[in-house]
Amino acid sequence: MNYLDLSKEKLEQLLDATNEEFKAIRAKGYSVDISRGKPCSEQLDFGMEMYNLGDSLKHMPKNYRNYGMLDGIPEMKKLFGEMLGLNADEIIVCGNSSLNLMYDTVQRNLQFGVCGQTPWNKIKTKFICPVPGYDRHFAICEHFGIEMISVPMDEHGPVMDIVEKLVALDDTIKGIWCVPKYSNPTGVTYSDEVVERLAKMETKAKDFRIFWDNAYCVHDLGDVTDPLLNIMDTARKYGNEDRIYEFTSTSKITLAGGGVSCIGCSENNKKDILSHLTYQCISYDKVSQYIHYIYMKDMDHLKEIMNKHKAIIKPKFDKFENAFLEEFGLDSNIAKWTNPNGGYFITLDVYKGCANRVYQLCKEAGLTLTKAGAPFPYGQDDADATLRIAPTFTSDSDIDISIKILICCVKKACLEKLIGDKN
Ligand SMILES: Cc1ncc(COP(=O)(O)O)c(C=O)c1O
Structure with a gap:
């Protein structure tokens, strides 16, 4: 009717x-x-099975109990790398929340700048926000006083004609929030064309960053997964690999708020992030990382x-x-x-x-x-x-x-x- x-x-x-x-x-x-x-x-009952894995912890390398390995244990770097389509050495495995990582990344860039460039808080920083989008991304911007510019989403992702125009003209636009797969809340997976255009577009700000929140990278509801072009490989083709920060976590694989998270990025970005992180943290919880690895094992078991x-x-x-x-x-x-x-x-x-x-x-x-x-x-x-x-x-x-x-x-x-x- x-x-x-x-x-x-x-x-x-x-x-x-x-x-x-x-x-x-x-x-x-x-x-x-x-x-x-x-x-x-x-x-969550499935997630709790992690803590019931017999004596597998006995095989955990002894040094995982101690400080060190700020970028995480190799097993989880490899597994997160496979989930995101990145090399293990492009991953930093962190604590229980990817949102926390995104918040810290924004704050670090505001305070210290990206890779030695001018701190974002020296200017009136703006972010592009594809809408409808994830409310907590927008809340981070609002909390830090970052001006948000809404750009509509269609069934392929953010409308790129608008995004490209904005970032080409305004060097105070420093970032864009993206949930590229099974987007929160529309469920859209970005098309190859959208990923390619994001990876290749001209940005007036040389320190522009894509916050690629791949929270739902393995969270299919259908029989086949929506294909998503690998943004890091694509950006690398255009010499723009430093533009990408990727995030994900196991919050909706193991325990929400009780999992492990990671940031994936280029060598330059990783060096930059670790140079600040070293003041913030001696190491993350490697025992939790190992338990997650034992439970998830590999992509087939995941x-x-x-x-x-x-x-x-x-x-x-x-x-x-x-x-x-x-x-x-x-x-x-x-x-x-x-x-x-x-x-x-x-x-x-x-x-x-x-x-x-x-x-x-x-x-x-x-x-x-x-x-x-x-x-x-x-x-x-x-x-x-x-x-x-x-x-x-x-x-x-x-x-x-x-x-x-x-x-x-x-x-x-x-x-x-x-x-x-x-x-
Ligand atoms: C798109 C997106 N990113 C991040 C999160 C939160 O992830 P985490 O638990 O790793 O902080 C959520 C939770 O709903 C989400 O929908």
């Missing part, structure tokens, strides 16, 4: 019925949450682990897809959603001007959503249309309740708006 074609009388009729449904739902006193991309308890995650979370994504399809179909003009091949999120675009209202209505009915506007710099979604859904954490029965509430609130908010527009 195309809601835009309906008469005012028909819309009012539908709203009356939806209001009844809303009242009945609210009376149930539900309390469910699909706001954050967290693994569910069963997934694939098996990720298949176990997929078996649990894919049906949750499918429930949303099927329910949205059944309720709205493809031509409603009030709801459009993504059906990602991987990652942790679905993006739901509702009729323009309704996202905040949907968020508020859901809250009233007992469903916590990520705040409307969160996937945009400064929390400002000019169209007020985009909502992020995180299906993984919630139990199957709560998913059903969440879907029921969400669909009712989308209908209610959009019908109210459509009727309002006709007045």
Whole structure:
């Protein structure tokens, strides 16, 4: 049903019925949450298997118990390298959080500059933020007072005509945030053309950096993985390998907040980072790194682990897809959603001007959503249309309740708006 074609009388009729449904739902006193991309308890049970690996720790080299090896143990450098398509010697294995690494990298560059160049905090630094994007990336910029320039995403990645123009003209634009595979929150994987253009584009700032947050590099939901061009190899072709910082972690492989992370980069960048890191840290937790290596082993075994995650979370994504399809179909003009091949999120675009209202209505009915506007710099979604859904954490029965509430609130908010527009 195309809601835009309906008469005012028909819309009012539908709203009356939806209001009844809303009242009945609210009376149930539900309390469910699909706001954050967290693994569910069963997934974390897999992660705990790491700590139940018999006597494998006996074979751990004795020096892993002591200070040293600031860039991590060779086994994890190799494995992270394989995950990201980098050489082991391009990796620094760090602590439990890749977001922490991104924060530190921004702060280091603000304070000390990149590879001996002018510190970013000497000027009014700007970052390009593809939208919708990861709210915590934008929060880092906001926290440091870095001005954010929004660039729209399409189904191939950031719109490169805009990105190229911006970075070619303004040397105060120092970085861009990218979640290149199964992007948070749209699920888009960047096309080869987008990766190539990012790797090769002319930037006025010689110290421009791409923050390539490959958080979902092995997190498939489909049978085949979305192909992603290797940005480091591509940048190297153009002599731009220093432009790339890659990040990932095992937060959604082993334990969220209890895993290991890494930064992957060129030799120059690695030297630069380590020259500062040495003041910050004597070494990261190599025992944890070794435990992760023993558990994950190699890319084949990692694939098996990720298949176990997929078996649990894919049906949750499918429930949303099927329910949205059944309720709205493809031509409603009030709801459009993504059906990602991987990652942790679905993006739901509702009729323009309704996202905040949907968020508020859901809250009233007992469903916590990520705040409307969160996937945009400064929390400002000019169209007020985009909502992020995180299906993984919630139990199957709560998913059903969440879907029921969400669909009712989308209908209610959009019908109210459509009727309002006709007045
Ligand atoms: C794109 C992206 N990057 C990073 C993170 C956080 O990673 P970590 O736990 O390694 O800090 C998340 C978590 O949701 C994410 O979606």
